Amino acid sequence: MITGSLVALITPMTQDGHIDKPKLDALIEHHIASGTHGIVAVGTTGESATLTYDEHADVIRQVVQTVNGRIPVIAGTGANSTHEAIDLTQRAKDAGADACLLVVPYYNRPTQEGMYQHFKAIAEAVDIPQILYNVPGRTVADMSNDTVLRLCGIANIVGIKDATGDLVRGKDLIERTPDDFAVYSGDDPTAVDLMLLGGKGNISVTANIAPQAVAQAAELAIAGDADAAHKVDQTIAPLHSGLFVEPNPIPVKWAAAQIGLCEQKIRLPLTDLSDQYHETVLKALKDSGIKG
Incomplete structure (x- = not known):
């Protein structure tokens, strides 16, 4: 079972809008050196919605090879x-990925039965x-907990990233799913509390900026040390709010550029962080001890 801090990795880009492959390699090495427990490539934070099909597969392949x-x-x-x-998942398997993350189908609004049949x-x-x-x-x-319970009976469906931020709902999932089914947080502000309830990790946006602290908080929370986990998490709490002042990954990519992790480049229809939020995100970086 994959556990701990699983960074929802940004996809660095050059000023002309291409994938910045050297920066991507550097980010991977940075996370491994910082204690990140796993990498989620080309998720929401990785701008999956604006990468071409081939770029999507290429980034997965590069991450696997570099890791x-x-x-x-x-x-x-x-x-x-x-x-x-199915095709993207097959490509990821062929590239050597350890697992795949599959979002509930968007825009076409499937029923619960449609979601079940899709994932099955x-x-x-x-x-x-x-x-x-x-x-x-x-x-x-919105996939119901009952639909998740139906799906967890399929052998290679091994977990869920719950990004609802609803701890009551997360607790219900943890209690009703088998022990070998992992419930991961997809909500940085509530991640420590979900892991203390039995969640197996945090698929984290904040880990892009504060990988060591997110990893440490995850380790402590999974071990059941509530006081220590909350103490560490409190040091980066400003990031949990500051990195979501505009839709993800706009703020986190801007923040990453401020500390030299990547260029300040994001693809349309996403745009650079609005001027009105620059000070908010800079303050979050300073208050979390990331930037002087």
Whole structure:
């Protein structure tokens, strides 16, 4: 089972809008050196929605090759087309990813039965560990806990990223799913509390900026040390709010540029962080001890 701090990695880009492959390699090395427990490549934070199909597969391949087995790599391969999700998942398996992260289909608003059949079809088509991803704030469609329980009976569906931020709902998932099914937080502000309830890790945006602290907080929370986990988490709490003043990954990519991790480049229809929020994010970096 993959556990701990799993960074939802940004995808660095050059000023002309191409994938910055040297910076991507540097980010991977930075995370491994900082104690990050796993990398999620080309998820929401990695701008999966604006990468071309080939770029998407190329980034997964590069991350797998650069990591070279040192930590797990989870590839974002979700789509609102079941056929496309199957193809991306197969490409990720062929590239050597350890697992795939599959978002609830967006825009077309499937029913609970449609979601079940979608994920079942992918799991049956590609033999790789698969993690469901429920983020109704983005997809509109919201996968119920009962649907998750139906899906966790499929052998290679091994977990879920719950980005609802609803701890009552997360606790219900943890209590009702089998012990070998991992519930991960997808919400940095509530991640420590979910892990203290039995969650297995945090698929984190904040880890892009504060990898050591997020990893330490995850280790402590999974070990059940509530006081120590909260103490560490409190040091980076300003980031948990500051990195979401505009839709992710706008603030985190801007913040990463301020501390030299990447260029300040993001693809349309996303735009650079609005001027009115520059001071807010800079203050979050300073208050968290990231930038002097």
